[in-house]
Structure formats: structure tokens, C-alpha cells
Amino acid sequence: MTVISLRNVTVSYLEDVALRGVSVDIGAGEMVGIVGPNGAGKTTILTVVNGLGRLLSGEAVVLGCRMRAGRGGRDFRLSNAARRMRTGVGYVAQGHNVDPRLPVTVREAVMIGRYGRLGFWRRPGRADRALVEELLALVGMARLADRPFGHLSGGEQQRTAIARALAQEPRVLLLDEPTASLDWRSRQEILDLVADVHRRRGLTTLLVSHDPRETFHRCDRVLLLRRGTIFASGPPEEALSDDNIREVYGISPLCCHGHGHMEVGITDRFGL
Numbered sequence: 388m389t390v391i392s393l394r395n396v397t398v399s400y401l402e403d404v405a406l407r408g409v410s411v412d413i414g415a416g417e418m419v420g421i422v423g424p425n426g427a428g429k430t431t432i433l434t435v436v437n438g439l440g441r442l443l444s445g446e447a448v449v450l451g452c453r454m455r456a457g458r459g460g461r462d463f464r465l466s467n468a469a470r471r472m473r474t475g476v477g478y479v480a481q482g483h484n485v486d487p488r489l490p491v492t493v494r495e496a497v498m499i500g501r502y503g504r505l506g507f508w509r510r511p512g513r514a515d516r517a518l519v520e521e522l523l524a525l526v527g528m529a530r531l532a533d534r535p536f537g538h539l540s541g542g543e544q545q546r547t548a549i550a551r552a553l554a555q556e557p558r559v560l561l562l563d564e565p566t567a568s569l570d571w572r573s574r575q576e577i578l579d580l581v582a583d584v585h586r587r588r589g590l591t592t593l594l595v596s597h598d599p600r601e602t603f604h605r606c607d608r609v610l611l612l613r614r615g616t617i618f619a620s621g622p623p624e625e626a627l628s629d630d631n632i633r634e635v636y637g638i639s640p641l642c643c644h645g646h647g648h649m650e651v652g653i654t655d656r657f658g659l
């Protein structure tokens with residue numbers, strides 16, 4: 388069953404065209420990596436799937452909600468259908484520095500994800516609190532549940548952000564560079580967590596990364612973007628072939644590493 392369908396989607400921000408006629412279908416249960424150089428349009432694809440993109444042309448259908456370029460001043464982003472659809476889409480944004488004085492505990496930060504379902508006027512009940520505890524355990528944050536969110540490490544913040552997105556009980560999970568600015572070990576742990584959560588909760592997951600290696604072993608399919616278009620789409624070993632990497636990134640997939648010239652092929656991943 389197709390959960391996300393983009394047809395000839397073009398998005399522009401004033402003079403910048405971020406996506407140019409992008410078409411792709413994503414089926415239920417797929418884990419899809421979205422990679423490409425800076426400015427290729429990765430985040431913009433997530434924005435469209437999240438129902439917040441302003442389409443210049445084309446259409447997007449997400450969880451049955453059809454979104455088209457605005458006609459006669461109507462903006463689908465404000466429609467009830469788009470709002471309903473968004474409750475089915477969990478979003479983990481790129482990490483930001485959080486003010487350490489932020490007066491919100493880890494548990495409260497995860498509960499914020501419930502309000503998409505509850506609405507702002509309803510207080511969380513026993514079932515909501517039980518779900519939050521379950522998710523804190525799932526992402527390995529139960530021990531730190533009472534700590535202020537701003538006192539967490541980058542990896543712990545990302546775990547909390549994933550739990551917050553899951554608290555919404557989404558069918559689709561979008562992650563925008565969840566490992567940015569994390570060390571190697573934390574990157575591995577977060578990527579393993581994402582793959583585990585994807586499988587266990589039967590999600591359809593889009594994982595944006597600037598590092599193609601992160602998607603290689605974990606994704607069913609990879610979309611390789613270049614200047615707002617899908618340059619290649621397919622199983623990771625096909626989409627991330629040496630030829631495609633060379634073409635899109637303009638560098639040899641054999642990169643120098645360390646002080647000597649130990650060459651590491653893009654197909655000889657570190658398991659990242």
C-alpha cells in the first residue's frame with residue numbers, strides 16, 4: 388500500500404527552486420534514506436510530506452490526504468484534512484542547541500508529543516502517561532526521565548526527540564539528520580535505535596542524512612538527490628554506486644583517510 392506519493396512536485400522559496408518535478412511512491416513499512424549534498428532539497432521533501440510545503444506545482448498524497456498547489460488563495464496547509472494528516476506524521480527535526488535553563492524535564496518533553504492527539508485543552512490521562520513511560524524505556528531514557536531536557540547530551544536529546552515523535556503514535560516517521568553533530572558511537576546508537584523503532588512499531592520511515600554511509604545498511608531504499616531532483620532511487624547498493632556518488636558529490640568515492648592514503652571505498656562502509 389502506498390503511504391506517500393509525490394507527483395511532479397515543485398517547491399520554491401522566493402528565487403530558490405528547492406524541488407523540481409519530484410515524483411516518488413513510498414510503500415507502508417518502507418525505510419527510505421534521503422541523501423545528497425547540502426541544498427539538494429532533502430529537508431524540503433520532509434516539509435512536503437509533513438504537509439507544510441508550499442507546492443508551486445504537482446501534488447502530494449500522504450496518508451490519503453491530497454495536497455496540491457494553492458488555487459484561488461486557498462492554502463491546504465491550513466485545512467482540517469492537512470491537520471489530521473499531520474497527527475499521523477512524527478517529525479524529528481535537526482538537533483538544536485537547547486537553553487540549559489529550559490524548565491522542561493525529559494518526561495515532560497516526551498509528553499508534549501501527546502498534545503497532537505489530545506489537543507491543547509485536554510489533560511493527559513493514565514493511558515497517556517503509561518505510553519510516555521513505555522517510550523522512555525524504549526529509547527533508553529527512563530533513567531533520566533526527571534532530568535531537565537537542557538541538561539542532556541546531544542545523543543540523549545535525540546533519543547528524547549524520537550520518543551516525543553513516537554508519543555504522537557505516528558504511522559510515518561520523518562527524521563532530519565538525527566545524527567548531526569554526534570560522535571561516531573552516538574551516531575551508531577541513534578541509527579540502530581531508529582531502525583529498531585521502525586521495525587517494532589511498523590512505521591514508514593524517511594531518514595535524511597548528509598552521509599550516504601548512514602543509510603547503506605539500514606534502509607530498504609535510498610533516494611539520492613541532486614539540485615532538487617531525484618538523481619537515483621533504488622536499493623542502497625544501486626543508488627549509491629560509485630558512479631552515482633562521483634556524479635552527485637563531484638568527488639571520488641575512494642576518499643583519503645587518516646594521515647596516509649588509506650583508501651576507503653564508499654561500498655566498504657564502516658557499518659555506520
Ligand SMILES: Nc1ncnc2c1ncn2[C@@H]1O[C@H](COP(=O)(O)OP(=O)(O)OP(=O)(O)O)[C@@H](O)[C@H]1O
Binds near residue numbers: 426
Ligand atoms: N526557508 C527558506 N527560504 C529560502 N530558501 C530556502 C529555505 N529553505 C530552503 N531553501 C533553499 O532551498 C534549497 C533546498 O534546501 P533544503 O534545506 O531542502 O536542502 P537540504 O538538502 O536539506 O540541505 P542541507 O543538507 O544543507 O540541510 C536550498 O537552495 C536552500 O537555500
